[in-house]
Amino acid sequence: MTVGLDRAAAPRRTLRHRLADRGIDRTLWLVLPATAFVLVLFVYPFIYGLELSFQPLEGGGAFANYKEFFSDPYLRDTIWKTMRLALPAAVFNVAASVPVAYAMRGRVRGKRTITTLLVIPITLGTVLTAQGLIMYAGPRGWLNRTLTGLHLIDQPVVLVHNYTGVFLSLVITGFPFAFLLTLSYLSGIDPALEKAAATLGAGSWQRFRKITLPLLAPGLAITFTLAFVLAFSVFPSAQMVGKPTGATRVISIAAYDAAFQKFDYSMGSTIAMIMAVIMLIVIALVMVWRATLYRGATGGKG
Amino acid sequence: MSTMTRPVTEPEARTSPDATPRTRPRGWTVLLWLVVAFLFVNLAALVLSVVVDSFGTRWFGTWLPESFTTHWYADAWHEFALSHVLLVTLEVALAVVVVSVLIGVPASYVLARRSFPGKRVLMLLFVLPILVPPITYGIPLATLLYRWHLAGSMTGVILANLVPAVPFVILTMTPFIEQIDPKIEAAARMCGAPTRVVFTRILTPLLVPGILAACILVLVRTVGMFELTFLTAGPSSTTLVVSLYNAVFAAGIRANQSVDAMATIYTASMMVLLIVALRFVNPTQLVTRVREEPTE
Amino acid sequence: MTAGVSSGTSPAGPSTSRFAELRLEGVGRRYGAQTALEDFSLSIKGSEFVALLGPSGCGKSTALNCLAGLLPLTTGSIHLDDRRIDTLPPERRGFGMVFQNYALFPHMTVRKNIAFGLQMQKVARAEVARRVDEAVALVQLGEHQHKMPGQLSGGQQQRVAIARAIALHPPVVLMDEPLSNLDAKLRLEMRMEIRRLHQDLGLTTVYVTHDQEEALSMADRLVVLREGVIQQVGTPQEVYEQPVNSYVAGFMGYRNLIDVDVTGGDAEHAVVEGGGLRLTGANRGVRSGAAVAAIRPEDLVIGETDGNGIEVTVRIAEYHGRELSVEATTEQGRSIYFRTPERVAPGDRVVLGVPRHRVLVFGDASAAREAVRAGLES
Numbered sequence: 001m002t003v004g005l006d007r008a009a010a011p012r013r014t015l016r017h018r019l020a021d022r023g024i025d026r027t028l029w030l031v032l033p034a035t036a037f038v039l040v041l042f043v044y045p046f047i048y049g050l051e052l053s054f055q056p057l058e059g060g061g062a063f064a065n066y067k068e069f070f071s072d073p074y075l076r077d078t079i080w081k082t083m084r085l086a087l088p089a090a091v092f093n094v095a096a097s098v099p100v101a102y103a104m105r106g107r108v109r110g111k112r113t114i115t116t117l118l119v120i121p122i123t124l125g126t127v128l129t130a131q132g133l134i135m136y137a138g139p140r141g142w143l144n145r146t147l148t149g150l151h152l153i154d155q156p157v158v159l160v161h162n163y164t165g166v167f168l169s170l171v172i173t174g175f176p177f178a179f180l181l182t183l184s185y186l187s188g189i190d191p192a193l194e195k196a197a198a199t200l201g202a203g204s205w206q207r208f209r210k211i212t213l214p215l216l217a218p219g220l221a222i223t224f225t226l227a228f229v230l231a232f233s234v235f236p237s238a239q240m241v242g243k244p245t246g247a248t249r250v251i252s253i254a255a256y257d258a259a260f261q262k263f264d265y266s267m268g269s270t271i272a273m274i275m276a277v278i279m280l281i282v283i284a285l286v287m288v289w290r291a292t293l294y295r296g297a298t299g300g301k302g
Numbered sequence: 303m304s305t306m307t308r309p310v311t312e313p314e315a316r317t318s319p320d321a322t323p324r325t326r327p328r329g330w331t332v333l334l335w336l337v338v339a340f341l342f343v344n345l346a347a348l349v350l351s352v353v354v355d356s357f358g359t360r361w362f363g364t365w366l367p368e369s370f371t372t373h374w375y376a377d378a379w380h381e382f383a384l385s386h387v388l389l390v391t392l393e394v395a396l397a398v399v400v401v402s403v404l405i406g407v408p409a410s411y412v413l414a415r416r417s418f419p420g421k422r423v424l425m426l427l428f429v430l431p432i433l434v435p436p437i438t439y440g441i442p443l444a445t446l447l448y449r450w451h452l453a454g455s456m457t458g459v460i461l462a463n464l465v466p467a468v469p470f471v472i473l474t475m476t477p478f479i480e481q482i483d484p485k486i487e488a489a490a491r492m493c494g495a496p497t498r499v500v501f502t503r504i505l506t507p508l509l510v511p512g513i514l515a516a517c518i519l520v521l522v523r524t525v526g527m528f529e530l531t532f533l534t535a536g537p538s539s540t541t542l543v544v545s546l547y548n549a550v551f552a553a554g555i556r557a558n559q560s561v562d563a564m565a566t567i568y569t570a571s572m573m574v575l576l577i578v579a580l581r582f583v584n585p586t587q588l589v590t591r592v593r594e595e596p597t598e
Numbered sequence: 599m600t601a602g603v604s605s606g607t608s609p610a611g612p613s614t615s616r617f618a619e620l621r622l623e624g625v626g627r628r629y630g631a632q633t634a635l636e637d638f639s640l641s642i643k644g645s646e647f648v649a650l651l652g653p654s655g656c657g658k659s660t661a662l663n664c665l666a667g668l669l670p671l672t673t674g675s676i677h678l679d680d681r682r683i684d685t686l687p688p689e690r691r692g693f694g695m696v697f698q699n700y701a702l703f704p705h706m707t708v709r710k711n712i713a714f715g716l717q718m719q720k721v722a723r724a725e726v727a728r729r730v731d732e733a734v735a736l737v738q739l740g741e742h743q744h745k746m747p748g749q750l751s752g753g754q755q756q757r758v759a760i761a762r763a764i765a766l767h768p769p770v771v772l773m774d775e776p777l778s779n780l781d782a783k784l785r786l787e788m789r790m791e792i793r794r795l796h797q798d799l800g801l802t803t804v805y806v807t808h809d810q811e812e813a814l815s816m817a818d819r820l821v822v823l824r825e826g827v828i829q830q831v832g833t834p835q836e837v838y839e840q841p842v843n844s845y846v847a848g849f850m851g852y853r854n855l856i857d858v859d860v861t862g863g864d865a866e867h868a869v870v871e872g873g874g875l876r877l878t879g880a881n882r883g884v885r886s887g888a889a890v891a892a893i894r895p896e897d898l899v900i901g902e903t904d905g906n907g908i909e910v911t912v913r914i915a916e917y918h919g920r921e922l923s924v925e926a927t928t929e930q931g932r933s934i935y936f937r938t939p940e941r942v943a944p945g946d947r948v949v950l951g952v953p954r955h956r957v958l959v960f961g962d963a964s965a966a967r968e969a970v971r972a973g974l975e976s
């Protein structure tokens with residue numbers, strides 16, 4: 001740690017005093033292993049990837065990979081295809097989690113059981129979800145058999161190996177996370193606030209709209225960010241229940257193809273960097289929006 | 303202090319009729335639960351169809367398979383060397399848990415207790431690996447591990463999985479440590495305890511619930527972590543998720559039921575982990591602790 | 599290894615202190631731009647009981663934590679006799695400390711809490727047991743010694759905290775508002791107990807409090823702090839009777855602080871006027887111009903005294919057993935507080951008097967107000 005010389009300081013102030021002034025002491029060594037670890041295994045690979053992305057295999061200048069990515073529609077469109085999946089999925093998961101969590105706040109009978117049931121889908125994993133979707137929602141699955149049996153449809157509905165399949169898979173795996181986060185933010189809001197609003201004559205919808213939702217909004221921003229990260233890195237499900245060569249050729253498939261099918265690490269890194277930038281832009285936008293919201297105490301326990 | 307709580311209960315009892323409208327089912331709540339129940343039935347059917355298939359012999363265009371058998375499990379077990387794969391999964395997950403706790407807890411201690419120049423930058427550094435998709439750093443990391451001749455080995459898989467695990471431990475443990483009164487540590491120091499003893503005799507016992515929760519969550523995440531393991535694993539260091547994924551893409555030559563059997567094994571083991579986890583962690587608090595992380 | 603801790607002294611009977619002087623030289627602590635403690639210099643003699651006194655936020659805990667080693671200094675140094683100790687970590691200074699909210703180890707029984715420090719010193723097991731017994735007996739916790747801290751009342755927890763701090767026979771015991779979480783009666787009992795332990799064990803005690811009564815009754819010497827700066831150091835009597843400025847006066851119970859102008863007098867006495875009053879008081883360093891006259895409620899008597907007479911109307915009379923605590927107003931509407939054994943009632947008009955030497959005339963008015971306010975809030 002470098003410590004700037006403080007000229008105004010009295011001569012009696014030794015280095016020890018100046019370090020103390022900045023809050024530096026021996027305890028800080030404890031943070032060193034973790035810092036070193038993240039620097040070596042996260043920051044360095046990231047910079048390495050960035051460097052690699054500017055060294056295209058086939059030459060053509062530092063930006064050749066980026067130019068190629070944005071000029072080749074097959075590659076460029078993966079951004080759009082990913083966004084088309086990840087944004088609605090994240091929005092849906094967050095939006096759906098709000099009423100469910102809202103109905104669960106306070107003392108609800110069987111709260112723990114219901115929570116557990118709603119969280120269980122986390123354990124399903126992408127493969128079981130994908131297999132299940134193919135089996136259950138496929139043309140000969142129980143769902144289509146039931147629907148045709150009830151004469152609700154004549155033709156089996158196509159729910160897998162297309163956009164819908166991946167979307168459903170993202171909802172099944174992503175909803176429990178969004179729900180858990182929303183529930184914990186919601187339980188951090190003091191229930192007395194809503195009661196206070198009720199004594200002032202606010203109806204239940206008004207209480208939700210004017211009291212709970214504004215207090216919940218910053219938490220929802222974070223929930224959305226995390227839900228979006230999950231959906232944005234969609235990869236296995238896009239392969240298994242989607243159409244990996246067409247409508248659901250998402251950006252991570254492109255990155256993987258480049259790096260490990262064509263062994264063009266440079267292009268693979270380029271796509272990884274583009275993903276990171278998009279992700280960071282989305283996070284930044286959400287955080288900017290969040291900064292405009294009320295962020296103080298929610299009066300609750302947490 | 304404790305005497306203060308008693309009189310409070312009385313007015314609370316009086317306000318409870320006021321609170322009942324929240325617990326009395328309203329129209330929208332009933333509708334909501336119907337929708338949730340409907341979706342849940344579908345989800346259960348979805349899982350069931352995989353389980354049924356994994357026990358079925360031949361299932362084509364009927365409600366149920368022709369007959370039931372367990373031989374897909376035996377097949378999968380041998381074909382995919384599941385005993386080896388499970389062992390590897392366990393080893394990787396345990397190694398990741400132990401190392402991430404050893405590295406992460408001291409760091410969270412500093413973040414919880416000290417303010418120092420550059421702290422916000424450091425916090426950001428620790429949040430990023432969780433906020434960016436694993437594949438973005440996974441690809442360059444995998445290429446680096448190939449360079450360092452670590453890719454394909456257990457060490458490589460463990461290192462790659464540690465990248466999100468260490469920040470995860472830091473972000474769950476920091477608020478946990480913050481809520482422990484620093485005066486207790488100060489008291490230990492005043493009793494003559496050096497830093498090492500403060501950690502082993504005072505902090506560790508108090509942190510056990512938090513560490514346990516973090517351990518289980520890291521375990522679940524690592525067992526389920528597909529991307530990073532997929533990018534770094536070799537034939538001898540494949541974990542259950544990756545081997546499952548490989549099975550899916552080799553399904554042309556293998557029976558679909560074997561894949562289902564494997565998926566069932568995977569989900570069953572994850573479910574056991576999660577249910578054990580929920581015994582120690584209140585599911586709502588499990589994320590409350592991470593909640594402020596991206597603001598830093 | 600452990601500074602200054604010797605295990606030979608007996609806890610029973612006064613033992614001589616193991617050092618002559620604990621000296622703080624220009625100790626300061628900053629938090630970023632804020633200075634919590636500035637140029638704190640103080641010499642504490644062995645076996646002395648020193649109280650740090652001041653309103654909330656004035657830097658008392660900061661001073662104590664600096665002394666303990668829990669907070670690194672940003673200026674200055676600390677010496678125990680000729681040894682510099684501010685470079686040592688807290689565990690090597692060998693001081694004992696009692697915290698405001700006790701800070702007991704929640705996962706250890708009372709006995710284990712008390713034994714912890716001894717174990718850190720690698721004291722032999724039998725000796726640990728003996729000394730824990732001794733400490734438990736000293737604070738009268740015999741029947742609770744196998745309980746966990748959570749099962750004890752506040753007063754019992756406080757005793758455990760004290761026992762834990764003194765079981766090591768530390769040369770210096772630091773106490774940070776140890777009684778502020780207790781009820782009034784228990785507080786009085788514990789005051790005596792702490793003073794008794796201090797004397798019996800020959801401890802050197804540095805005691806932080808915002809309660810001037812507590813400080814006055816317990817300490818050999820008081821240190822009055824204001825915004826991190828020492829205002830006055832002296833015996834209880836000195837500080838009580840001869841406050842050096844209106845801030846200390848306000849903190850020491852001079853509740854009547856009257857804005858006045860100096861109109862005459864000499865080096866010893868000052869004649870002041872203001873708000874329809876004319877008083878003669880002890881001059882505390884004013885020449886002319888604006889000043890403040892400080893008078894304690896209990897120094898005011900009914901009937902003109904020494905030529906000082908204040909005509910007031912009684913507004914509120916609070917019953918305090920032997921006497922009444924009265925708020926009255928002058929004709930100009932200025933509030934005057936006094937105490938009297940006579941039965942006055944709201945609406946009565948009385949003339950109050952005060953001996954000259956009981957009226958202190960200081961130069962700075964605003965500081966005194968602040969002290970009174972802080973004193974009332976705490």
Ligand SMILES: Nc1ncnc2c1ncn2[C@@H]1O[C@H](COP(=O)(O)OP(=O)(O)OP(=O)(O)O)[C@@H](O)[C@H]1O
Binds near residue numbers: 658
């Ligand atoms: N960690 C910190 N960071 C920034 N400022 C601090 C910190 N700790 C204390 N301060 C500031 O330093 C000043 C002195 O604090 P200190 O705790 O010493 O007060 P105190 O006299 O003990 O008050 P109290 O009677 O309320 O305990 C206060 O103004 C406080 O706001």
Ligand SMILES: [Mg+2]
Binds near residue numbers: 658659660774
């Ligand atoms: Mg304090």
